[in-house]
Amino acid sequence: MDFSLTPDLLELQQRTRAFIRDKIIPLESDPRQTPHGPTEEFRRELVALAAAEGLVAPHVGVEYGGLGLSHVGKAVVFEESGYSLLGPVAMHIFAPDEGNMHLLEAVASTEQKERWLRPLASGATRSCFCMTEPAPGAGSDPAALRTTARKDGNHYVINGDKWFITGAEGAAFAIIMAKDDDGNATMFLADMDTPGIEIVRTMDSLDHAFAGGHGVVRFNNLRVPASDILGEPGKGFRYAQVRLAPARLTHCMRWLGTARRAHQIATDYALRREVFGSKLIGHEGVGFMLADNEMDIRMSRLSILHTAWTLDQGARGTVESSMAKVFVSEAVWRVVDRSVQVLGGQGVTGETLVARIFNEVRGFRIYDGPSEVHRWSIAQRIGRNGANW
Amino acid sequence: MDFSLTPDLLELQQRTRAFIRDKIIPLESDPRQTPHGPTEEFRRELVALAAAEGLVAPHVGVEYGGLGLSHVGKAVVFEESGYSLLGPVAMHIFAPDEGNMHLLEAVASTEQKERWLRPLASGATRSCFCMTEPAPGAGSDPAALRTTARKDGNHYVINGDKWFITGAEGAAFAIIMAKDDDGNATMFLADMDTPGIEIVRTMDSLDHAFAGGHGVVRFNNLRVPASDILGEPGKGFRYAQVRLAPARLTHCMRWLGTARRAHQIATDYALRREVFGSKLIGHEGVGFMLADNEMDIRMSRLSILHTAWTLDQGARGTVESSMAKVFVSEAVWRVVDRSVQVLGGQGVTGETLVARIFNEVRGFRIYDGPSEVHRWSIAQRIGRNGANW
């Protein structure tokens, strides 16, 4: 049992922290931010700043320009990045790119890696992951997949509708999940400018931090050569799992950093503001909320680190990552909601960053599996195997 | 003990419900809505629709064009108005106008009523209530008031800063709270175009429904004739109480209607959407959330009606309205948050109205006394008087 970090990782943590504090936070009021994330120009400037520090896509292997971080390494570094909403953009480790890089690195062919992973890992391009579909298609229940990939000689012809496709607008390429003629799910790679890919619209959403927002995408006789199948045909669901458990966990990491920020702002305010004759922090009603914040933050970190370590051991970590997702997404939410409350009127205005954070994190209790789906899947496992403590 | 409504009130409830459903909801996507409420043009159109049904400012006395509703009457009608975020604007019963009318009717002189209440009650004008100040002034603790009103012959000269002044932009007049030379709080009436009133800016806020948004207002040697004192000098705090308990309660009424809307949208979705082989509603994880919604909605209504009835009996209802504020603001929040969760990904996007509602109601746990201040004041009362059940 050892909860300490290696000196290298500690150094990287401090370096990332300093980078976010000194280079990124000062840019938080840059006007080049839209409801669908920073503009591409601004994004590139942010990435360039991270590149200057060697902090772009640090989870990717060294041969693709990253630092080859372990899951534990990611836990430490990604948390730091999330301390600013611009941090994960700058370090190019936001959804869906971070998870797409992970997936490509794990299952793509060498050629595919050169063509798609290398520019992605450098931050030169963005990507999207086209799995979720409007009802009655694949949402919380991926088995309901309706997008089809019909074999046609050496090509596949893909038809279907997708939505909640984060980063679609402005992405260079897409990973597409579709059902082949045998009813098996297969993943395809396709450049976004291929004929047959239409971005129908970008959805309005509470969160504004994701570059490219969340798109509605239509595939209309999209032709993809068989050589652009990602990995092997029919393994779409297995690959989705390869991507999902870690991707879910990296959300936990980044949003934990963001929750820390909200807590820091609320705490600074409570130490400064006087009301009814004493500092806000001196009122137990406020002090208890901040104490609960610190407990939620620390417990979340433990949950993330334990799950990351489990993945680093080579385990699938399905249960661990489900539990981490539920615990952390709910704990982060409590932290942010309490931070709003501590700030009082200012908490629901643009006077601090917390109102913005409030809107950014609400979706996290929903995407990558709502709490209810994870609880259900944990319960199903109990139903099969009995108590597992 | 009688929980039934009079036939007249039932009829008014149904009429208001139909008005909202048939005339207001169809306008909800009208583009003339800004982060600081509907444009003045759109607002006037909405008011005209309500006027055609005799539903403008129904809480005001008949002589000023209203229906002279009791508090219980307001509870019923205002809940219906809140079913659309545009409803209270159309019926001109949103904060702060609704409370300002109540206060003017209770303490203004006949001349003041003719000059300020009559046009306000018709919906022709809007108003604002200038009490809250930036730190270290009057926030949750009104006694910290710092705006001053120095006597100067037959006039007062007012100086100070206010913020969170709902509806400031576009208001015809303001009710201003200031400390006089004796250190007593006095309320003044002043047209907003009087020299010495400056709207410094309008704050960004999570809520977008309030016409005029929330302003930062500066009084810079504003001269107000003594005849424009509202009621009697030195009674500012007492009048604030006259305004506050009912105003707090009308927030409960309107937001309860809004919560009902979120619940209706979530329920409709849960009855329509299938996942994992059955309707969402058939999953207990979802069904329990909707059951809890219905309990929270009904309990909130009981709390409001009981408090309204208490006020109708002539009691001050301080404890009752504190408790209603805490219970309803927290219950409404739970309802809306659960509705978001039931809707899944759509809950955090513009696909339904619920994401918007989510942003509108968060502030309600804070304004008119955060939950913590009310709990503290209830506890103080227990400390003085012992248990009171």
Added chain:
Amino acid sequence: MDFSLTPDLLELQQRTRAFIRDKIIPLESDPRQTPHGPTEEFRRELVALAAAEGLVAPHVGVEYGGLGLSHVGKAVVFEESGYSLLGPVAMHIFAPDEGNMHLLEAVASTEQKERWLRPLASGATRSCFCMTEPAPGAGSDPAALRTTARKDGNHYVINGDKWFITGAEGAAFAIIMAKDDDGNATMFLADMDTPGIEIVRTMDSLDHAFAGGHGVVRFNNLRVPASDILGEPGKGFRYAQVRLAPARLTHCMRWLGTARRAHQIATDYALRREVFGSKLIGHEGVGFMLADNEMDIRMSRLSILHTAWTLDQGARGTVESSMAKVFVSEAVWRVVDRSVQVLGGQGVTGETLVARIFNEVRGFRIYDGPSEVHRWSIAQRIGRNGANW
């Protein structure tokens, strides 16, 4: 809308309150109390005290010696009784006798009433209600009923096992639910000393207040004449509903009174005890708990009164009583749990009555339908009829 009580009911409330305070609370340390309630001797003394005040079984009709209280009347009076754990025993309105009287009055024949209701209503006898069965029989799901009643000429022969039969030990008679030859549920009346009725044992339980405790009862060829069918054959489930909704509500009433007691004790302590330089009540961490107690108590009362009024209007009140059961049982629990916490170490010892109350009320979130079953049934109704606010 009228939340006031009639002068008669107010007088009865005050009279009951005084009775509990002056006559019953002084007896709370009487040693004649067992894990299965007061001894029969003590119970009779308690009933005699209530009889002297005309407060025995006040819900029963005047012709059977009661006051013919409406449901609202019961809400007021039963809450007062619950302020002492001995109160409902003294007034003979505890489960299952109170509900049994209600059922007998509603459906029994005149002869049955004379034979069983009259002595029961006077407090001379106790009764039990034999419905719940061990797995796989009728528990939360009454349709799983396994006890059989085979027709044999003019008699029925009953066989089966029941448990959680409150008051079985010492009861004069039982109401028995069994399935007849057609598979329909029928209710029977039988004196407990009839051959074929065996009390196998009395269960250990957290609660100790119910006279007779909770028995395991076996029917072994119990012969009951057809004339002792309660009401009509085959209507067992309908009668169970007649009994259940009000019985569920009277639990709410009594336990609300008990929660009030716990809160009173905790409050008195918090006003007396100093810690860290100020009274406990002066610490927001404690004061907020007591404030929440008062909110839970008042909201519970509103829920009960509204449901009682609904029943008084002749409605079945299924939804209302389900919601009241869930809300009140959970609110009462929170009140008691917080009262324990406020009392600190003393809260978990015999130094005050609160530890005892803690054990008495836990079961209330389970019996007469666990919260989960009620939420499920509310959700099912939503599934059939849509949102209902």
Added chain:
Amino acid sequence: MDFSLTPDLLELQQRTRAFIRDKIIPLESDPRQTPHGPTEEFRRELVALAAAEGLVAPHVGVEYGGLGLSHVGKAVVFEESGYSLLGPVAMHIFAPDEGNMHLLEAVASTEQKERWLRPLASGATRSCFCMTEPAPGAGSDPAALRTTARKDGNHYVINGDKWFITGAEGAAFAIIMAKDDDGNATMFLADMDTPGIEIVRTMDSLDHAFAGGHGVVRFNNLRVPASDILGEPGKGFRYAQVRLAPARLTHCMRWLGTARRAHQIATDYALRREVFGSKLIGHEGVGFMLADNEMDIRMSRLSILHTAWTLDQGARGTVESSMAKVFVSEAVWRVVDRSVQVLGGQGVTGETLVARIFNEVRGFRIYDGPSEVHRWSIAQRIGRNGANW
């Protein structure tokens, strides 16, 4: 970062688990259990069973017969012991003996260790820790200490009242906290049969597992030689801290094991019992509760292990142990309360062990600092040092 246990510790975990399962659980219905713990005869038999496996007081150093476990080692082994309420008694690691051994080992002189620690560590004797006083003395606020130790030549004369003295009845000796003539707190050792020590009574309490129960103790001119001062004079508060942080944590460890047991029983029931046509576990309302149980159990374990590791690094771990105490005591409570609920009627009876566990663990949210005191102290630290994540 390493969450794995050493092979030695894994072996010890398995050995302890087997010991509890095979030797201790079969004795759980032994009638020699009283409201104040097992009889001394039964206790000795239990200890003898543990001794046969080398599992008595494993946290004590090897030279006193233990295994010299680290804090992490204790976390693993003590959790196993708590799986039966008799486990910590058998292994002699229950409060207050476990903490007393730790304190003696840390600060007692060699002579004192031989006289008091050696027999204690073998399980031959029990001890008590006399710190808590009735109001207005030392409770949650140790500074309010009122018991005095007046110097009289080579002796001290101790006078004062203590309560909640766990294990007093039957203890061989006491550690006594008293204020000396300089107003400093000093700890004394005294055999319980010394004249001047009176056990006034043993308190009734919800918990029944602690051997000797909780006593009220009076010191009436108790004469203690200066050589029986524990450690150095005037260091009472410092030693209390030496004892408290780890003692608090070992409560977490044992009760986590107990929560696991409740969860196991509830899960087994939910997998067996059918209702409304499917297994209980198949109902999300039940399945979600069990899923939450597993999350609470695992998060509690992480919190304990992290705190234990922190202590093993030589840190004081004040914040960590406060947070662990709050999180684990509340999580354990939720687990047990949900387990009761899953079991339905059986959960509140003696049909399973869970009702018993329910009563055993309620105090844990109170003793060694109620949640509110820990939240307050965390908030105070935030007030001094700012956010600390």
